[in-house]
Amino acid sequence: MTSPWPISFDDVLAARERLSPYLSPSPLRRYPLLDELVGHGIHVYVKHENHLPVQTFKVRNGLSAVTALGDAERARGIIGASTGNHGQGMAYAGQLLGVPTTIVVPVGNNPDKNAAIRSLGAELIEHGAVYEQAAARCAELAASRGMTLIHGVNDRQVIAGAATMTLEILEQAPDLDVLFIALGGGSQAVGALTVARALRPQMKVVAVQSEAAPAQYESWKRGEILRGIPSTTFAEGIATGQAFDATFSTLKAGLADFVLVSEAQLADSLRELIRTTHNLPEGAAAGGLAGLRKVAAEYAGQRAGIVMCGGNIGVEALARVLAS
Numbered sequence: 001m002t003s004p005w006p007i008s009f010d011d012v013l014a015a016r017e018r019l020s021p022y023l024s025p026s027p028l029r030r031y032p033l034l035d036e037l038v039g040h041g042i043h044v045y046v047k048h049e050n051h052l053p054v055q056t057f058k059v060r061n062g063l064s065a066v067t068a069l070g071d072a073e074r075a076r077g078i079i080g081a082s083t084g085n086h087g088q089g090m091a092y093a094g095q096l097l098g099v100p101t102t103i104v105v106p107v108g109n110n111p112d113k114n115a116a117i118r119s120l121g122a123e124l125i126e127h128g129a130v131y132e133q134a135a136a137r138c139a140e141l142a143a144s145r146g147m148t149l150i151h152g153v154n155d156r157q158v159i160a161g162a163a164t165m166t167l168e169i170l171e172q173a174p175d176l177d178v179l180f181i182a183l184g185g186g187s188q189a190v191g192a193l194t195v196a197r198a199l200r201p202q203m204k205v206v207a208v209q210s211e212a213a214p215a216q217y218e219s220w221k222r223g224e225i226l227r228g229i230p231s232t233t234f235a236e237g238i239a240t241g242q243a244f245d246a247t248f249s250t251l252k253a254g255l256a257d258f259v260l261v262s263e264a265q266l267a268d269s270l271r272e273l274i275r276t277t278h279n280l281p282e283g284a285a286a287g288g289l290a291g292l293r294k295v296a297a298e299y300a301g302q303r304a305g306i307v308m309c310g311g312n313i314g315v316e317a318l319a320r321v322l323a324s
Contacts, residue, residue, distance in 0.1 A: 004249035006190065007160050009198035012167055015160035018067040019060060022096060026051050026165070028172040028305075033276040038293055040300040045173050049165060050279060050311035054088040054116070056237075057165055057309050058152075061187060062089030064161025065150045066097055074099045079147040081105070081138035083131055083236055084113035085310055086152035091120035102147065104138040106130055110236065112314045132241070153185030154246040163191025169305055170199050177302040178256070182287025182309060183207040183216050184238045186247030193254035204256035208291030209238055211260050219243035220251055220258050234317055235266055235283025237310060259291040266290050267321045273308065282313040283321075 027048045034044040049057035066078060077100035080090050087103035094101030101122040105114060106129060117124050127137040142149040152158065165188065169176065179196075181189045189207050196203045209217045215229035220243075227242035243251075261269075270286035273279065288306030292299070313321075 004253045005194060006246045006250065007156050007163065007194055009194060011156065011160040012163040012191070012195060015064040015157065016164045016167060019063050019161065019164060022063055023052060023060065025168045025172070028169055029277070031276050034289075037272055037276060038296050038304075040296045042292070042296060042299055042301065043303045044292070045176065045303065045305045046277060047165065047169055047305060047307045048279065050281060050285065050308050054085075054092045054120075055311040056085040056089060057162060057188060057307070058085040058089035059092050060089070060161040060164055061086065061152070061158040062093040062150070062161070063096070064164070065155055065157040066090070066093040066099055068157040069148060073148045077101065077145070077147045078150050079104070079138055079142045079145070080150045080152065081131065081135035082152060083239070084110055085237060085312060087117045087122070088113065088120065088312070090150060091117045091122035095121045102141065104134045104141065106134045110314055113312060116312070153187055153244040156246070159187045159190050159246065162187035163194050165307070166192040166195040170195060170203075173303065173305065174200070175303060176200070176203055176305050178204040178206060178299055179305040179307070180206045180208055180288035180291045181307050182235070182238050182284045182291075183209050184240050184284065185244050186216065186251055188307065188309065189255065190247045190250045193250055197254070205254065206257045206259060206291060207251065207255050208259045208261060208287040210235055210263060210266055210287070212263050213239050213241070214260060215240055215242050216251070217258050217260055219248060220255065223252060233263060233266070233283070234321070235287065237282060237284025238287060257295070259294055261287070261290040261294055265294065267324055269293060270321055277308075279308060280311045280313065281308050282310045283317070285309050285311065
């Protein structure tokens with residue numbers, strides 16, 4: 001029988017060892033105004049992944065994957081498909097370690113994220129109308145150029161890198177009761193489940209997704225991988241139209257709950273994070289708070305963690321959220 005766990009806790013420890021020369025732990029902070037907002041006597045802990053280089057947890061993923069490569073693989077270069085944050089994480093790792101990097105994005109991708117990827121020295125190729133088409137082109141280029149393909153989800157070292165976040169959280173708050181994570185591909189959530197299983201099995205991991213991008217939720221609910229589900233959420237980091245082979249089984253086996261929130265709830269939680277923490281979250285970074293607020297009564301009196309997974313929101317998108 002195939003194990004539902006794509007990585008082991010030893011993989012997480014090895015990833016942390018590789019990342020330690022390049023990344024410092026991100027802060028885990030308390031904000032009394034957030035406690036008041038959520039209510040029910042809940043103590044809220046915010047993990048600030050937006051304080052990492054390129055303002056996203058995905059710098060962990062990119063660095064973990066690239067530092068695990070041998071010299072020959074690095075010399076041939078790396079390539080990946082992305083709509084922004086995975087590409088920035090890869091580009092940062094490539095620049096830092098001197099590895100040629102190519103990122104394939106859909107045509108019409110967020111221009112600010114495109115500019116950020118280019119500024120880190122990566123070659124940026126635009127192809128296709130949606131991520132899936134960009135990913136297909138990326139695979140073709142990887143084969144023709146002999147480059148190492150680093151998938152944003154279906155890669156053990158990517159997931160191990162994401163898991164180092166929860167390793168830090170449980171070192172910073174060992175008695176945490178529940179962790180709410182906005183779910184895109186699932187690397188953060190699977191990483192969290194792997195670490196919790198080893199260090200704090202009683203800690204629950206709850207996934208959050210938008211009603212406007214429900215592919216992972218519907219897959220989890222039905223117990224099978226679904227693909228081609230429309231996504232219209234403004235939160236780019238969770239705008240996935242499918243579940244993924246490397247993470248689905250673990251999510252199915254390990255999640256304590258899966259919460260769907262509306263676009264309005266996401267936007268309101270984004271505004272509240274700005275008000276209470278004076279940080280700038282992107283849309284996906286509001287997912288944890290939105291999910292916690294929706295089911296807060298179920299976690300009365302507990303210690304709840306939320307993840308500000310990134311801060312790469314475009315000016316126009318931010319203006320729309322603030323205006324609404």
